[in-house]
Structures are given as C-alpha cells and as structure tokens.
Amino acid sequence: MTHRSSRAEVRNPLLGLPAARLIRAMPADIRALLAVLLLELAAESRRRARSSWDSRKAFVAAYWATVAVYAGHVARILGGAGRRAASRKPFRVVQRGFPELAAANWAEASNLYCERRDRSGLGASMFPEALLLIAETPVGRISYNGRIWLPGEWEPDAQPLYDNRPPVGR
Known part of the structure; x- marks a missing residue:
C-alpha cells in the first residue's frame, strides 16, 4: 500500500x-x-x-x-x-419580518421557505419573497411558490435556477 x-x-x-x-x-x-x-x-x-x-x-x-x-x-x-x-450550510434565506434560515443547498432553501409559508397562514399571495445569499452575495430570490430565480425582477421567459415542482411523468 x-x-x-x-x-x-x-x-x-x-x-x-x-x-x-x-x-x-x-x-x-x-x-x-x-x-x-x-x-x-x-x-x-x-x-x-x-x-x-x-x-x-x-x-x-x-x-x-x-x-x-x-x-x-x-x-x-x-x-x-x-x-x-x-x-456546512452556506445558503442564507433572508426574508423581511422573519429570522434568517441556513440551508445546505437550493432544495433545502426552497423547502425551508415553503414550510415557513405554510406555517404562517398568510397564503402565498401575502407571503413575502425571500432573498438567497451565499456569504454576502445575493444568488437568488425565492418566489411565493418556492421556486428560486436569479436576483432582481422577474422577466418573461425566465427559467428558475431551482424548480421545486416534481418532474413531468412522476
């Protein structure tokens, strides 16, 4: 050896x-x-x-x-x-009015956001979006449905960085 x-x-x-x-x-x-x-x-x-x-x-x-x-x-x-x-959990989920969350990856960040949304009782339309950071750098924003998009405003034909919907056919 x-x-x-x-x-x-x-x-x-x-x-x-x-x-x-x-x-x-x-x-x-x-x-x-x-x-x-x-x-x-x-x-x-x-x-x-x-x-x-x-x-x-x-x-x-x-x-x-x-x-x-x-x-x-x-x-x-x-x-x-x-x-x-x-x-480690390098992703930070930052959301107005809520404590910061730590996540290991895109999927966990989306799941934590969705769990918080469901527990809040506010409903998707009233629940604020979250910003996803690595260190101090914004890498995404989490929309009401748990999908993660590029930071900034939504644009037509934009594709999510992470899509929490189950794959088609399952």
Missing part, C-alpha cells in the same frame, strides 16, 4: 499553478460563492457519471467524472476547507 502525501500541492496539483495564488487573493465572499457553486457542480457531475456508467456510456461517464474532479480541486483552492466545506 502506498502512503498518501500530506503535501497539499501533491494532493491538489492545481495549487502549484500561479493562477491559484491569484484565485486565493480574490475577495472572500466571491471565493465562498464560487466554492459552493463548484462543489455543487462536482456533486451533480458525480451523479451524472454514475448514471452514465449505469447506462453503459463509459466515455460520457469518464467526462463527468473528470468534471467532478476538476470542479472539486478548484473549489478547494477557493474555499481551502476541503470536504468539510461541503457539509
């Missing part, structure tokens, strides 16, 4: 690149936002790799597995906290 190196630049070769130092010099809130999004990208890529492998699509599975590795490596440059960063 080989001993695994404890040197960070051996375990994450991207750390040896000059650009990694520049990335680490970015403002902390931007690094936190990018790290969370890249860890989510890595998790979704691993799911797609497993699904492709189960469907006997080896080359597609290899592609998604590679995306997952690189996304994770870049996220660890940004966050510097390794796998522990993925277990």
Whole structure:
C-alpha cells in the first residue's frame, strides 16, 4: 500500500499553478460563492457519471467524472476547507419580518421557505419573497411558490435556477 502525501500541492496539483495564488487573493465572499457553486457542480457531475456508467456510456461517464474532479480541486483552492466545506450550510434565506434560515443547498432553501409559508397562514399571495445569499452575495430570490430565480425582477421567459415542482411523468 502506498502512503498518501500530506503535501497539499501533491494532493491538489492545481495549487502549484500561479493562477491559484491569484484565485486565493480574490475577495472572500466571491471565493465562498464560487466554492459552493463548484462543489455543487462536482456533486451533480458525480451523479451524472454514475448514471452514465449505469447506462453503459463509459466515455460520457469518464467526462463527468473528470468534471467532478476538476470542479472539486478548484473549489478547494477557493474555499481551502476541503470536504468539510461541503457539509456546512452556506445558503442564507433572508426574508423581511422573519429570522434568517441556513440551508445546505437550493432544495433545502426552497423547502425551508415553503414550510415557513405554510406555517404562517398568510397564503402565498401575502407571503413575502425571500432573498438567497451565499456569504454576502445575493444568488437568488425565492418566489411565493418556492421556486428560486436569479436576483432582481422577474422577466418573461425566465427559467428558475431551482424548480421545486416534481418532474413531468412522476
């Protein structure tokens, strides 16, 4: 059995690149936002790799597995906290008149908002929207129905960042 190196630049070769130092010099809130999004990208890529492998699509599975590795490596440059960063609750649900909520991902943020809406008894039309933050950066807004949209005003033909409706056909 080989001993695994404890040197960070051996375990994450991207750390040896000059650009990694520049990335680490970015403002902390931007690094936190990018790290969370890249860890989510890595998790979704691993799911797609497993699904492709189960469907006997080896080359597609290899592609998604590679995306997952690189996304994770870049996220660890940004966050510097390794796998522990993925277990935290980086999303903050901020809503006028209510205490702030912490969520681990888009789905949990939507569910927490919907549970609060249902308990309030105000009904969807009277219940205020929420702002979704990572660090101090707005990344979305949660509408009355629990869908998460880009921050700002709604526009025709806009697609939600997260849609809490069950997939069609289920």
